[in-house]
Amino acid sequence: MHSRTGRSTAELARALDQARERLEHLERMVAQCGSELLTGAMDCLDAPVFILSPDTRIVYCNAPAALMADLERTEVIGATAAEILPEDQAELLTRHLHEVMELGEPLLCAGCLELARFGRRTMCAAQHRYVTTAGESYVVTTIYDATDQAEAEENLRKNASDVRQMFDAAPTAVLVVGLADGIILYANSRAEHIFAMPKEELIGHRTLEGLWEDMEAYSEARSMFLEGRDVEELEVVSTNLSGQRIWLLGSSSNVNFEGEPAALLNFVDITERKLAEKAVRQAEQTYRTIFENAAEGIFQSAPEGRLLNANQAMASILGYGSPDELLAQVTDLAVHLYVNAADRARLFSLVAEHGSVANFECPLKRKDGSTFWAALSVSAVRDEMGRVEHIEGLLRDESARKRAEQELTIRATRDQLTGLANRAHFLRRLAEFLEAGGDAGGRMAVLFIDLDFFKQINDTYGHHVGDEVLREVARRLRRALYGSGEPARLGGDEFAALLYQSGENGHVESVARRIIEDLNCPIEVDGLHCRIGCSVGASVFPDNGMDAEDLLQKADEAMYTVKESGKNDFRPFQTGA
Numbered sequence: 001m002h003s004r005t006g007r008s009t010a011e012l013a014r015a016l017d018q019a020r021e022r023l024e025h026l027e028r029m030v031a032q033c034g035s036e037l038l039t040g041a042m043d044c045l046d047a048p049v050f051i052l053s054p055d056t057r058i059v060y061c062n063a064p065a066a067l068m069a070d071l072e073r074t075e076v077i078g079a080t081a082a083e084i085l086p087e088d089q090a091e092l093l094t095r096h097l098h099e100v101m102e103l104g105e106p107l108l109c110a111g112c113l114e115l116a117r118f119g120r121r122t123m124c125a126a127q128h129r130y131v132t133t134a135g136e137s138y139v140v141t142t143i144y145d146a147t148d149q150a151e152a153e154e155n156l157r158k159n160a161s162d163v164r165q166m167f168d169a170a171p172t173a174v175l176v177v178g179l180a181d182g183i184i185l186y187a188n189s190r191a192e193h194i195f196a197m198p199k200e201e202l203i204g205h206r207t208l209e210g211l212w213e214d215m216e217a218y219s220e221a222r223s224m225f226l227e228g229r230d231v232e233e234l235e236v237v238s239t240n241l242s243g244q245r246i247w248l249l250g251s252s253s254n255v256n257f258e259g260e261p262a263a264l265l266n267f268v269d270i271t272e273r274k275l276a277e278k279a280v281r282q283a284e285q286t287y288r289t290i291f292e293n294a295a296e297g298i299f300q301s302a303p304e305g306r307l308l309n310a311n312q313a314m315a316s317i318l319g320y321g322s323p324d325e326l327l328a329q330v331t332d333l334a335v336h337l338y339v340n341a342a343d344r345a346r347l348f349s350l351v352a353e354h355g356s357v358a359n360f361e362c363p364l365k366r367k368d369g370s371t372f373w374a375a376l377s378v379s380a381v382r383d384e385m386g387r388v389e390h391i392e393g394l395l396r397d398e399s400a401r402k403r404a405e406q407e408l409t410i411r412a413t414r415d416q417l418t419g420l421a422n423r424a425h426f427l428r429r430l431a432e433f434l435e436a437g438g439d440a441g442g443r444m445a446v447l448f449i450d451l452d453f454f455k456q457i458n459d460t461y462g463h464h465v466g467d468e469v470l471r472e473v474a475r476r477l478r479r480a481l482y483g484s485g486e487p488a489r490l491g492g493d494e495f496a497a498l499l500y501q502s503g504e505n506g507h508v509e510s511v512a513r514r515i516i517e518d519l520n521c522p523i524e525v526d527g528l529h530c531r532i533g534c535s536v537g538a539s540v541f542p543d544n545g546m547d548a549e550d551l552l553q554k555a556d557e558a559m560y561t562v563k564e565s566g567k568n569d570f571r572p573f574q575t576g577a
Helices: 009-032 034-043 063-069 087-103 146-158 160-168 189-194 215-226 271-293 312-317 323-329 341-354 399-413 423-440 454-461 463-481 505-520 548-564
Strands: 049-052 058-061 107-115 120-133 136-145 173-178 184-187 231-239 245-257 260-269 297-301 307-310 356-365 371-382 388-397 444-452 485-491 494-499 523-525 528-530 533-541 570-572
Touching: 049 063, 058 063, 087 107, 087 120, 087 136, 173 189, 173 245, 189 260, 245 271, 297 312, 307 323, 312 323, 312 388, 341 356, 341 371, 341 388, 371 399, 399 423, 423 444, 423 485, 423 494, 423 548, 444 505, 444 548, 454 463, 454 528, 463 485, 463 494, 463 505, 463 523, 463 528, 494 505, 505 533, 505 570, 533 548, 548 570
Parallel strands: 533 570
Antiparallel strands: 049 058, 049 136, 107 120, 120 136, 173 184, 173 260, 231 245, 245 260, 297 307, 297 388, 356 371, 371 388, 444 494, 444 533, 485 494, 523 528
């Protein structure tokens, strides 16, 4: 019995079997090329390949498939089978797709197919494979022209040199190994390059014996080859003759090579991929080590303020026992971490605008509710649309630095013995008030206060008692000026005071008399009753001067008139006095 093409049923069955074996071998080769080479590799296949969704919509086709349909690839992808094939063939294909998806096993079919490029109906083999990826189901359909295949294979047998040329052009290393003795019968140019061994030496070699690092894996693989079992994926670590360590991904299938049963081995060099994976693992380990052992807090947070990840240092700085406890309890940074929620909003706004922010200082809260100053350095990680995906950052506890800065500020602006403003700070404050008071048209006054009889106390009782007297003077000045002015120690036994609103001269004198009265009261130190007094001079802005130094000098001159006339009294500055 002969088919419409003139071939016997047995010949057609044999041709279909050979087509199936070749298709399976080609698909295995394509599977090893990796996602980066998939499109190019499939375009190099002779067989048309379609990938269809369950509703027969074509989501991918290779170049031979587009040529078979006599359409551009862009016209094929997205079309349904009904738009490409005649109605009866589209219905048949739909049934086949449903069948292979229900069974989950490959389905090999034979039949007539309308091939546009031949302009006739011809016998073809079609293999359907069910695959799933990313939760989606697809069917990979490979179509082979069984009519031409038998002739093509006959031509290949007659032209062995053409076969070798084809293998030499392959991007993978190809070896043919005799099943009888494991001797390499053929090697292509790529194999010569990968194993750093001339083809003449590879041929006749016993299946790369001595080049495999894992001899147990070598023995297992060799047994599989010699037993004639197909191998879909085999990872090999080898050292080629140049001493280079290489990783290969191999597959094998049974073939008849020049009349002998043999295994066709294909190896893809995955050395670069393996080295890249190793580098990634090392980088991840380095990052993990830094992340876990860093002294600074390292964290990731979502744009809405949820903490995603944190290291131990972050947890410790914030008063939590572990990162897990921190992540469980700090669910909203604006609420649980920031003292002022507006600080978090301002920081995120700056990051969204500039991409990163360094040393953003603000107060934060610890687990126990205490606050501390922190410095945050953060950057935005964006998705493919440019939106902020998450925030990565570092956190430093700046409490010690802030305390040191405050201490330096105090040392620079305060008298170390009494805690009052020192001379430099007093003059700065006076200048500020003069500028503000001058703009508002207000009046203010400067008092210059010099202690009477303080030298005798120092000489009689010593500096320890003298220092305690000065501290008590400072306390009494603060009390006398509370709410109406600021006292300062200019040095030694000289003090000064800034009166915010002097009003009439009577107000200045009233404050000065109160100070004199307070300082006339005995000061008790270690059971000693120390009596001092003070001489006070005053100058008024704007009557007596317009700048700080001038006003202080004139208040000093007024104070000296008191000293000269008997001490323990008050005088305002008078021109020509």
